[in-house]
Amino acid sequence: MQKVPTVYDVAALAGVSIATVSRVFRKPHEVSQATQDRVHAAVLDLGYVPSGSARSLAARRAGAIGLCFPDFDGIDGGPAPIAYADGPVDAQLDPPEGVEPSGDLYISEVMLGTELEAWRHGMAVTIAVARGERGTEIFDNLAGRVDGMVTLSRTVPERLLAHIARRIPVVVIAGPRAGDEYDHIGTDNVAGMQAMTKHVVDVHGIRDVAFVGGPADSPDDHDRFEGFRAGLLAAGIVAPPEPLLRGDFTRGHGRILGRRLVEAGPVPRALVCSNDQTALGVLDALLAAGLRVPDDVIITGFDGIDASEMSRPRITTVRQPMRELGRAAVDTLLCRLGDPLMPPQTRTLPVTVLLRESCGCLA
Template identity: 35%
Template sequence: MGRRRPGTPTLEEVAARAGVGRGTVSRVINNAAGVKESTRRAVQQAIAELGYVPNLAARSLAGRRADAVALVMTEPDWRQFAEPFFSEIVSALGDAVADTGLQLLLTLVRSDAERLRFLEYARGGRVDGVLLMSVHADDPLPDMLAEARMPTVLLGRRSAEEYVSYVDADNVGGARTAVGHLLDQGRSAIATITGPADMYVAQCRLRGYHEALELAGLGGKPSWVAEGDFTEESGRRAMARLIERHPEIDGVLAASDTTAAGALQALRAAGRRVPEDVAVIGFDDFPLARRTAPPLTTVRQPLEEIGRAMVRLLLEEMEEPSVAWRHVILRTELVLRESA
């Protein structure tokens, strides 16, 4: 992006004139939803009075704007794309991008060769920004995009030290609340089925599980933790192993709703009643959670809000690439149904 001419009004000056934040000005410029009409008029008046020309518009006039953003899915296992999470978050992001007038391009990146190919595609000016999802701990693509100065926002993060902009849910707090609910019900032998160990989201949900038990003075037994991969089949297998080794288990936190659905199958096959014998809680609150038998108590992620926040951060980075990265963590909510 070229430098502004001396004396050219800045985004900050427009924000100050309108009495709003820089992000609000960016949303008005990009015609995003969620801005009050009175605020929108104030920003538009400030733009007119100052003669401000948005950088994105200047890029478009110069023929260097693609008017498109890429949604990149980095999951190497094709089977994962059948899981509800992908369709739900793609829908949420698609709705959020639709309000901006930009084109959303869906891209799959699963290997080093595909990473390099996508990097060259993005650097070639074919997209203005990148939304990344399903990123594992050792994935270098966010670093490659950052080095290329490509505006990028992650869904979740690779570690606690993530420096690329991201939007995440409070996975630790959500898991802690779920296990606390099981403890309040009088459950004392509580197991968990995790997600993949190389994904920070799974690590956070496992940490919340341990924190809740430690706060109650119980402490989780290592053998009460079974690793899954967020799929239904992994939940079924893990639950079968857990109840075979520890028949005293009376509560389970599964790292996703699909994992919990598999756990319910294994419990039913073993003759265990839910919730009478074993209470089960999932994570996500997909439509699936209302169709299981019994309907699933779960931790709701605000997927629509996550989608809007990711697109908002990306638009801000596209407008002002020099600003520092941003980190947003959104609250979760425990939704009570019959399984716990």
């Protein structure tokens, strides 16, 4: 194995001091272009890679942001062993009701926004999933390796989150502030669902409206149901104390709920779903049962994921800026790192109602 080149080797080959080499990497604007060219040529010639740990120690920063989400895929055990190729390619039938699609499309968009904003500021993103019994351990370990943490509301126990926040800044996505001192980023769930409900009642003249919810401990679901109730009450319709049914925000569970509605019958004239994945699953079940959407049943969702625009009919939904949630979380975290004493921030991003075929608009 060849000797690993050091900063001293680069300085010697380029004919400069090690301090100059350091400035080329950290403050290139302080070094002439000719000197930068000599240093970079020496780096390429030697195959030198700057030590990230050494630079972190010098700057007292890790240069990384931690991103922690809950276990949305429902995998409790570890992954199956990898099977390496040792024979012919297998061909299998793939029926439409086979493996249920993942329910993490919302998370994927938030993650992308986080990565984009971190990249823009020259930061890395370390991602962890708080899965199973080791979730809190993983979260704690991650916190020791990053400059700040972005996490979805209720991903980890409140006591652990408070413990982490004593060491590094914490930004929480979704969920209302509950007497804590963290920075919060969210969208206007209440107003968005109230506007959607008002559209179904006022524009389409439907009073037989039911809410198909998500997990009872979801802050987003709670706010969306409150917006649904507010929309009904504003129209003089008695608002139910609880959703008609609850799922887990996945399309697979949405199908199960849709089948229950068909079996119980009659299906309400309009179903306002707490998220797009649930709405898509309900749509699958109703169409399979021979019901027509929107002629027999109106269906609406919330999130604005791509799949809601590719269904037939397309799902009327409330689009929230999922990617911007991630970007705003990183921006807020960097502001906190620059000014640790600023007051706790709460940022609420706007939403937009997208009227499509599943409610009868554009049909």
